[in-house]
Amino acid sequence: MNHFPSLPHLPAGILSLPCLVRDPLALEGLSVDGERPKGLIQIKSLEELAEVLKESNKGRTTVIPRGSGTKMSWGNVPRSLDLLVDMRGLNRVVEYTPENLTVTAECGISLGRLQEVLAAHGQFLPLDPPFFSIATLGGIVSCNASGPHRLIYGTLRDMVLGMKVVTADGSIASFGGRCVKNVTGYDMVKGFIGSLGTLGVIAEVTLKVRPLPEREVIQVASFLTPESGLLASRSLLHSVLFPAALELLDPFWAEAWRFQVGLSCGERDWLMLIGWVGFQEDVDRMLREGSELIIRHGGRVEGICEAAAAKKGWEAWSQLPHHLEIDVRKWVRGRLSFPLADAGRAILEWQRQTASLGVRSGLSIRAGSGILFGHLFDVPEGAEEIMRSLEGLREWTGSRGGRLVLETAPLWIKSRMDVWGEAGKQLWLMRRLKEKFDPGHILNPGRYVGGI
Structure with a gap:
């Protein structure tokens, strides 16, 4: 029946x-x-x-x-x-050798759980993508997701040693570390990272881990203008200091983040979150010299978040805007990448394109990486001015050698606009890999670059 x-x-x-x-x-x-x-x-x-x-x-x-x-x-x-x-049933730590600083885990384990296992041995995986406490390892790798600390630790392509993948026909293949050497002439570990599960389903990942830093803090500073904040961040990057993270938040996000971590609202508009990690004495020096540099650029040091408060601060930032009362079906989150020198112009272009839309917006800059995250909320369906603004932003980033990727968008926008943008000269290689690993096009069909 x-x-x-x-x-x-x-x-x-x-x-x-x-x-x-x-x-x-x-x-x-x-x-x-x-x-x-x-x-x-x-x-x-x-x-x-x-x-x-x-x-x-x-x-x-x-x-x-x-x-x-x-x-x-x-x-x-x-x-x-x-x-x-x-995939959440595949959630085991397969092999962990603390003395070798490597761990192999199944893809369904949450990053938060994996960090707990590593922390018991004084180690951690230096990765903080959005929702890092609950996001699964497989999803993070498939999307090549990263967070503020990519500034000092790099991205997944710097951490993944090897992986086990199940291809579309059910074959189990291993690449990189802990396996037979890949002899195809192409680094397939890097090929699967960020492929959105279109080449195969990642089942296990082997990663490099690091010792936990002795001390971790967030130094919170505020600035009247984004220009002064960017000048301060540029000076920090060119100094002998080593910031682990540099996030510049507009007034919208500054207020939301302060509320989530329990800080009182400041008088200044733009907020900078500076991550410092290292030995106790080194962090003391970085805080002191960082404060001097902030003040020299017209900023104000609002305080520091230490240890558990720092962890809470980064976790709160990774989960915004889901802490806000928004309709996710009417939310646009765009990731604009560009040369670092164009950060100021990127802010101005975002403001120019979105100022007259009549919807709430917020933006943040990953000041050491050349990435702007722009958000539009309560986007009305079929609004042509929204489409024109997004197309204008994509054209602007493309003219500077960057790109606009829509990480989140309503269905009506996705039906009219490729969220990845122009695929570029690499599309032919992507298509060849797709035909090799998934000739029947059964895995995530149409969701990746160029409709792969």
Whole structure:
């Protein structure tokens, strides 16, 4: 008897899997950009994942992997969605050798849980993407997500030594560390990082870890204008000091962040969060010399967040704007990248393009990395002026050798605009890799660059 007559058909090989969930109530709220899955697979083992992909490939059943869901807004609208594969059952630490500063973990483990395991041995993974306490390792790697501390520690491509991947036909392949050397002539570890799960489903990752710093603080400074804040950040970057993070927040985000960490609202407009890590004496010196530099550029030191307060401060920043009362279906989050010298012009261009839109907006600058995050809230459906502004921002960043990526956008915008922008000269290589690893185009179809 068919217990779910209203649900679309799935191949017999998928229907026979014991881990398949087709209950409409369980599928409620799991749509990806309007595409509702026909079934949900809750993976518990690597072999189970391989079997699911093998059967999906036979029946040309499209698959989208999912972890905690913090990055599901990334990417274009999928061409189709048959199966949503919940990876959180793969959550073990496979191998950890503290003396070698390496750890291998399954992709469904949350970064917060992995950090707890490492902290017990005085170590950590220097990674702080959005929602870093709950985001899963696989989702972070698939999106190449990073955070403020990329300034000193780098990104995932600097940390990942190797990985185990299940390809579209169900084959289990290993690349990089802890495996047979890759002889294709192409570094496939870096190829899978940031590929949004379109080449294969990442099952395990081996990473380099670091000793926990003796001390970590956030030095909080305020400035009347973004120009003075950027001048201060430039001086910090060219000094003998080594800031671990440099985030410049506009008045909107400054007020929201202060509220979340329990700081009183300041009189100045723009807020700078400066991360310092290191030995006790070194951090003391950096705080002292950093304060002198801030004051010299017309800023004011509002205080410091130390130890647990620093952790709370960075976590609060990683989870904004979800602390705010906003409708995520009407939210645009754009990531503008550009040469570091153009940071001031990027702020002016964002303000020029969004000033007359009549919606709330906020922006922040990753001042040491040349990245601006711009947000628009309560975006009305079909607003042509919004489209023109986004197109203008994309044209501006492109003219300076950068790009605009829409990490989050309403469905009506995604249906009219490629969230990744121009793919560039590398598109031919991306397409060749896709044909090699997923010729049936069953993995995250259409969601990546160039509709891959």
